Amino acid sequence: xxxxxxxxxxxxxxxxxxxxxxxxxxxxxxxxxxxxxxxxxxxxxxxxxxxxxxxxxxxxxxxxxxxxxxxxxxxxxxxxxxxxxxxxxxxxxxxxxxxxxxxxxxxxxxxxxxxxxxxxxxxxxxxxxxxxxxxxxxxxxxxxxxxxxxxxxxxxxxxxxxxxxxxxxxxxxxxxxxxxxxxxxxxxxxxxxxxxxxxxxxxxxxxxxxxxxxxxxxxxxxxxxxxxxxxxxxxxx
Amino acid sequence: xxxxxxxxxxxxxxxxxxxxxxxxxxxxxxxxxxxxxxxxxxxxxxxxxxxxxxxxxxxxxxxxxxxxxxxxxxxxxxxxxxxxxxxxxxxxxxxx
Numbered sequence: 001x002x003x004x005x006x007x008x009x010x011x012x013x014x015x016x017x018x019x020x021x022x023x024x025x026x027x028x029x030x031x032x033x034x035x036x037x038x039x040x041x042x043x044x045x046x047x048x049x050x051x052x053x054x055x056x057x058x059x060x061x062x063x064x065x066x067x068x069x070x071x072x073x074x075x076x077x078x079x080x081x082x083x084x085x086x087x088x089x090x091x092x093x094x095x096x097x098x099x100x101x102x103x104x105x106x107x108x109x110x111x112x113x114x115x116x117x118x119x120x121x122x123x124x125x126x127x128x129x130x131x132x133x134x135x136x137x138x139x140x141x142x143x144x145x146x147x148x149x150x151x152x153x154x155x156x157x158x159x160x161x162x163x164x165x166x167x168x169x170x171x172x173x174x175x176x177x178x179x180x181x182x183x184x185x186x187x188x189x190x191x192x193x194x195x196x197x198x199x200x201x202x203x204x205x206x207x208x209x210x211x212x213x214x215x216x217x218x219x220x221x222x223x224x225x226x227x228x229x230x231x232x233x234x235x236x237x
Numbered sequence: 238x239x240x241x242x243x244x245x246x247x248x249x250x251x252x253x254x255x256x257x258x259x260x261x262x263x264x265x266x267x268x269x270x271x272x273x274x275x276x277x278x279x280x281x282x283x284x285x286x287x288x289x290x291x292x293x294x295x296x297x298x299x300x301x302x303x304x305x306x307x308x309x310x311x312x313x314x315x316x317x318x319x320x321x322x323x324x325x326x327x328x329x330x331x332x333x
Contacts, residue, residue: 063306070303099306106308108247109254153251153309179252 007234009227010037010047012077012093014068018055019090019202026202027051030227042072048234049086049130050077052093054146054200064107064149065095074100086130086230087194091147094186094196103187103196104162105154110147111179119211119220120145120199121173122185126166129192130233134225141222142211145177145199152180152187152198162187170197201226239288241296244314245305246277277313280304288317 009027011034013020024034035047039057044050058067068074074096081087081102089097097103110116121142124135135141154162159181162168170186178198186197201223204210213220247253253275260274282299284292293315300312 062304066303066306098308104308106306108251108309111252111254113254113258151254155250155308179254 006031006033007049007231008033008035008047009230010035010044010050012037012039012050012052012073014039014055014057014071014096016055016057016059017053017092019053019200020055022200023051023053023090023202026205026223026227029205030224030231032227032231037073039068039071039073042076044073044076044080049230050080050088051202052077052087052089052096053202054091054093057092057096060092060149063095063099065092065097065099068092068096069100078102081189081194084191084193086233088131088226088230089194089196090200090202091150091198094198095149097194097196102194103189104158105152105181105184105187107147107149107198108151108153109149110151110177115146115148116150116177117144117146118177119143120177120185122170122197122199123173124169125171126169126188126192129169129188129195129229131188131195131226131229132169133232134229140173141201141204141225142213142220143199143201143204143223144211147178147198150178150180150198152178152184154181159184165190169195170199239284239286239292240318241282241284241288241293242314242316242318243280243282243296243300243304243312244277245280245300245310246313247275248309248311251309277310278304281318293317 009032011023027034098106124139127135127137169188172183172185176183188195204220204223207219211220256275297315305312
């Protein structure tokens with residue numbers, strides 16, 4: 001990134017994406033420049049990082065994220081991620097990252113079969129990734145969670161590997177809202193530049209519009225740390 | 238017209254929440270004796286000509302790379318089917 005300008009964070013819109021505007025707003029509130037990226041455009045337009053936001057891309061047809069992974073922009077995202085560019089997948093974006101094999105495991109329907117929408121406490125299990133470095137290890141944060149296919153699954157060997165390598169980025173605290181294996185809410189790749197999670201940090205970035213908090217009614221801004229983290233990681237890169 | 242059917246099922250070790258819900262509903266409707274249900278997906282791929290070994294091989298590759306996710310699903314069948322055996326018109330020994 002240019003030393004004088006704000007870091008440029010791309011936000012991808014697929015057909016059926018819902019939370020691209022909120023993700024772009026979160027980038028701006030953290031001090032970055034949000035750049036809209038279109039699924040059909042095989043060009044990252046020089047961004048420094050990419051967010052794959054939540055929603056129901058392609059109506060979740062076939063499997064959640066399964067068709068989006070073949071979008072022209074995703075080939076660029078995968079190449080950039082392998083080169084070390086920070087990439088964050090939120091909810092449906094997390095599903096896209098598993099389908100495109102940037103992150104291990106997959107998501108199936110919630111164990112209780114209901115859509116769940118709540119303010120969810122998470123434990124930050126890895127505070128050294130590109131998207132979590134402004135949190136403290138073990139810090140508890142509250143962000144909204146809203147999903148139908150949010151049950152994280154992987155085989156036991158993969159789960160042991162993730163735990164052993166510190167690649168469980170977030171775990172559900174208090175209640176496991178979707179039956180995820182070992183309470184896993186989010187994971188990272190070995191390098192720590194790619195992070196995916198089911199809950200929605202971009203909905204908890206501005207007082208007055210966030211979760212309930214000790215600071216006041218809807219005053220929770222615990223999600224902002226994702227976006228200040230990536231800006232910090234780009235400055236130090 | 239040739240048709241290839243691809244059947245995809247959740248892996249045995251993966252809990253199938255939908256199948257479990259269906260299994261719970263059956264006894265309530267009087268269908269006793271089914272001890273478990275698993276719910277999968279069936280795809281029907283149509284080609285212009287006959288189903289050649291090349292078509293079957295391509296369908297197998299599509300099944301493994303796109304139609305299923307090997308983390309959570311198994312491809313349990315890739316086979317040519319007769320045109321009159323498409324979903325909804327299966328004729329077997331007991332009913333039509």
